[in-house]
Amino acid sequence: MSTSKDMSPKAVVHLIPTLLSEEGVQTIPAGTLLALEACRILFVENERTARRQIRRLLPSFDIDGRTWHRMEQDMTEAKRAFVEALRSGLDIGILSEAGCPGIADPGQELVRMAQQEGAIVRPHTGPSSILLALMASGLNGQQFRFNGYLPVASDARRKAVRDLESDAWRTGCTHLFIETPYRNEAMVETLLSVCRPDTRLCIAMGITSPSENIRTMPVEAWKRQRPSIGKVPAIFLLGRD
């Protein structure tokens, strides 16, 4: 790969957060929209949904005047296009499907390349379900760990939950993890059957949507008051009392 010396002018890579819910238009700040406006080349997960989001956020945006690239499962083509984009010196935008690019999404691989190439990387403010859930949970924000997805197989998942819970009690660290919506109920089952009654569990559902609901209670209280999450996007947090 080339070094930054080979690039002229220096590329700027903008990381543009997108909406977590259709109703969250007012969660995207003006500075982020200005940066989006400046981008000539866009890397997105799904071109159709990205176009729809941009049309909603920035109706004046000239969608067809930009160059679009898809970040697919196999990132080979996106990476090739990204190297070329960096060399063009044009402003580049990376958008994730929802929330902040570079956090648990394929955009991270491109940001990594941008750093290796010595490009200027500008992260822009927008909604993150991880951060919003942590803020509202009331759990320890001085020490926290995001663990992505836990294993799917029942025994491995129970062990993973037990390990996170025991680390939370030992170190005070808040542990966050996510689940695909159709496994939300199974995750709740596991948490309520595995965790100590006094462990504090936060379930954050539908963040930034009209049905947003972020509740922290001891596991024993959740058992008396079973949450009904359905298929709403949710994030789970465990912490000690």
Add this chain to the structure above:
Amino acid sequence: MSTSKDMSPKAVVHLIPTLLSEEGVQTIPAGTLLALEACRILFVENERTARRQIRRLLPSFDIDGRTWHRMEQDMTEAKRAFVEALRSGLDIGILSEAGCPGIADPGQELVRMAQQEGAIVRPHTGPSSILLALMASGLNGQQFRFNGYLPVASDARRKAVRDLESDAWRTGCTHLFIETPYRNEAMVETLLSVCRPDTRLCIAMGITSPSENIRTMPVEAWKRQRPSIGKVPAIFLLGRD
């Protein structure tokens, strides 16, 4: 403490992020300003700086028409006032000195109480140096841990860095930590002398300010190109290659 049944009407606690840098006015979204506008009672770390920020963000805000409470080292008075505020049924706002309340700030204790009392907690979007640094670092965003401040004493600090680095290599987790600005240079010294040459170190300085600079390089490259951070607010990230 009373349960939610005793409260009528149900209190809403808004978590209002504030600017990371004076120039970052466009990082606060409209939805966050609307929520701020709705708050009748405000809990802040420093009333003078909070008033100044609000005057800049929302010039029409009737500052003197609100009730103000300070979150001090000793939170006794703030907690007492907060319980009373929850019972008033008025919209309550919690602001941190910079960035997102509830993450590494005294506001978290109040959020914890709000959850215990069954209040509605609404987190609002705004700039977070932790999240913005992670996005731009290109380091693993599927697994990350924020570790707050590391120990100050030299030996304990070296050991802490070694432990984080070894966890990063073992699990792939990105480790983030902060330092008070006047110890930035000492932190860099420690990192460059303790870490493996191939460990990737991100130094994120002056986030959202005009001098923002977020660079990720292997430790050996940082040694050849020593960063000069001075007393700019910085956040440090370690990750494996």
